[in-house]
Amino acid sequence: MTPFLIYAVIAVAIFTVGLRGLLVQPHLLRKVMALNLMGSSVFLLLVAIARRNADPAPDPVPHAMVLTGIVVAVSSTALALAVARRLYAATGRDHLPDVDDDA
Amino acid sequence: MEPDLLLDLVLALALFWVSWRVLAVPELFGAVVLFIVFGLLMALAFARLAAPDIALAEAAIGAGVTGALLLDAVGHLERRRRHDTDRLGDGR
Amino acid sequence: MHASVQIRAAATFLSGALGVVLIAAVLQLPRDAAGLTRLVDDELTRAGVTHAVTAVLLDFRAYDTFLEIGVLLLAALGSLAIRRTVDLRDIVPIAVPGPVLAVMTRVVVPIMVLTGGYLLWLGTHAPGGAFQAGAVIAAAAILALLAGRRSITALGPRAFPALLASGFITFQAVAWFLLIGGRRLLDYPPAIAGELIVVIELAVTVAVAVGLAGLFAAAHPRDDD
Numbered sequence: 139m140t141p142f143l144i145y146a147v148i149a150v151a152i153f154t155v156g157l158r159g160l161l162v163q164p165h166l167l168r169k170v171m172a173l174n175l176m177g178s179s180v181f182l183l184l185v186a187i188a189r190r191n192a193d194p195a196p197d198p199v200p201h202a203m204v205l206t207g208i209v210v211a212v213s214s215t216a217l218a219l220a221v222a223r224r225l226y227a228a229t230g231r232d233h234l235p236d237v238d239d240d241a
Numbered sequence: 242m243e244p245d246l247l248l249d250l251v252l253a254l255a256l257f258w259v260s261w262r263v264l265a266v267p268e269l270f271g272a273v274v275l276f277i278v279f280g281l282l283m284a285l286a287f288a289r290l291a292a293p294d295i296a297l298a299e300a301a302i303g304a305g306v307t308g309a310l311l312l313d314a315v316g317h318l319e320r321r322r323r324h325d326t327d328r329l330g331d332g333r
Numbered sequence: 334m335h336a337s338v339q340i341r342a343a344a345t346f347l348s349g350a351l352g353v354v355l356i357a358a359v360l361q362l363p364r365d366a367a368g369l370t371r372l373v374d375d376e377l378t379r380a381g382v383t384h385a386v387t388a389v390l391l392d393f394r395a396y397d398t399f400l401e402i403g404v405l406l407l408a409a410l411g412s413l414a415i416r417r418t419v420d421l422r423d424i425v426p427i428a429v430p431g432p433v434l435a436v437m438t439r440v441v442v443p444i445m446v447l448t449g450g451y452l453l454w455l456g457t458h459a460p461g462g463a464f465q466a467g468a469v470i471a472a473a474a475i476l477a478l479l480a481g482r483r484s485i486t487a488l489g490p491r492a493f494p495a496l497l498a499s500g501f502i503t504f505q506a507v508a509w510f511l512l513i514g515g516r517r518l519l520d521y522p523p524a525i526a527g528e529l530i531v532v533i534e535l536a537v538t539v540a541v542a543v544g545l546a547g548l549f550a551a552a553h554p555r556d557d558d
Contacts, residue, residue: 154352161344197368213408216548301468
């Protein structure tokens, strides 16, 4: 067992939890958190892949990609939260309408 | 098992458990606090994987700024809901 | 308004199945692949900085960072569009009650801004750089907002958008400057690569700091919403 293996497998597990949460959680803030968990797990996988061989210096290219990814993730999270607040202010809903909701 | 590897294993399992709890706890506020804990643990994991640049960014952005945004949104929604409930006498 | 039992079961099954496939894929990754480490090391002497991650971010793959600053700008513009104004001065400071935060803010915020500057300088040769610097300064601005002070919300409807877009504009100016000079997009001449990277790093720091703090502030609706 190596650190790469441990973190890579856990990253996939967290991605799975996040995906299920995104699908079944009704509250929009939970969906945003689930999406962020999925994003973070992808970052963890990329950083683990950068460190998969015995080389003392990890691969800097995935590191740079993850750094840009973190900023993109927080930007989209902030925009999603602003949209969710506006939705609540306009309709009083904090979840997406169901198919059979008359919205 | 080497102590280093054991630390990685414990950290990884803690990450998984916290991510599970974020989506399982009934209280939204508790979920956000757990999400911030998740971000900090993630920063630790990045540090363990020899990525100090990302650990710094994750602690400041992933845990800090995202956590502040989520807490602010939860506080706003709850205040608004209380306000609406007072006015309309109805939970919606 | 919870998802029905069938939907929950289907979602659990689907994400679980995807998880199994992904784990199988991860286990099949070659364990001894060197990735791009060697390539970056070989090219590092041509970059303007000595820290490998900063070199990849702002030199080898600078277009990634360029477009990322664009995404940040777009997200901020989206939030402002939802708010239907670029003027943040009407936002009432949140002012979490109690003396602890107010006193702490007075001490911590200057230290955080200083830390941001230090991280920016550090980025050329050690872990650190524009993103971390911008994020720490943004966090300081958000902390000041929470302590009931005006930080980002003190900027007027001209200064705020100008600062918000400054990173993207500077990056683009450098790109055009190089294109007109006959080089490829963001392909720095080795002689001035270091200087160009410092200019871009400063711009990225301002963009990230103003962008993130602005996104936090712009999430607060106007009074009439």
